[in-house]
């Protein structure tokens with residue numbers, strides 16, 4: 001039988017990248033330490049912040065809420081709420097929203113729910129159908145991302161929230177980094193960070209990623225150990241072909257060379273700091289001619305999308 005490297009009790013969890021075995025208790029402590037270190041080093045939180053967790057009811061955002069709730073209990077001047085966005089994805093979203101409600105009730109956290117249907121007049125499934133007129137393979141995640149970001153930002157501002165915490169984990173970040181690299185999207189690469197946004201504009205609520213250094217399988221394991229009841233289904237639109245190929249490639253690399261995901265994230269951060277030094281000299285933000293929000297072009301992505309899809313703006 002394997003023994004835990006920390007407490008010498010029987011171990012059940014192998015961390016291949018560290019060549020060590022841990023018991024559940026020591027694993028959970030290591031996981032929490034990693035999140036705390038990320039928060040401290042990247043200055044994700046202030047003691048007086050009002051934070052909103054973007055809560056889908058899946059494992060990642062549920063773990064973020066669980067950990068931030070624990071930390072905010074130690075910082076009495078901070079406040080924590082949860083915001084769920086119902087994009088209207090049939091067969092997927094109802095369970096997530098139900099689990100999100102349940103978790104907020106259990107932790108006694110204020111929970112706000114907003115829907116695409118009510119705010120934009122159309123849910124995501126309807127938007128995809130509409131867009132089939134001009135896109136044979138509509139980029140569901142792009143539409144979803146632009147609209148969800150806009151809605152989260154607007155509502156967070158109305159609620160006087162200082163930061164929005166999202167559930168992005170190590171796998172998400174490493175996949176995004178490789179996708180940017182393969183596409184040669186240097187501008188998007190330069191915006192990658194534990195706090196999102198190179199441009200500090202008061203109208204954009206910063207988004208923070210407490211789970212950025214945590215591998216996806218470890219987030220799931222932590223949720224199971226802590227008895228967090230999350231919705232296990234993947235979004236039916238998540239099978240985006242390019243991301244899927246990149247995910248497979250990185251998972252294979254991690255299998256044969258454990259620790260590769262951490263290394264890619266480290267390299268990304270080094271690259272980003274060099275890119276940012278150069279880019280701050282020529283980034284000039286304008287205001288969207290329709291809604292007045294900051295944008296690099298004439299119109300922001302949200303207004304472009306509303307025009308293209310005929311949504312309420």
Ligand code: SF4
Pocket residue numbers: 140141142144145235236237238
């Ligand atoms: S997988 Fe894509 S469509 Fe589904 S919730 Fe995530 S971003 Fe939206």
Ligand SMILES: [Zn+2]
Pocket residue numbers: 004005006007008009022023024025026027
């Ligand atoms: Zn142990």
Ligand SMILES: [Zn+2]
Pocket residue numbers: 288289290291292293299300301302303304
């Ligand atoms: Zn706009």
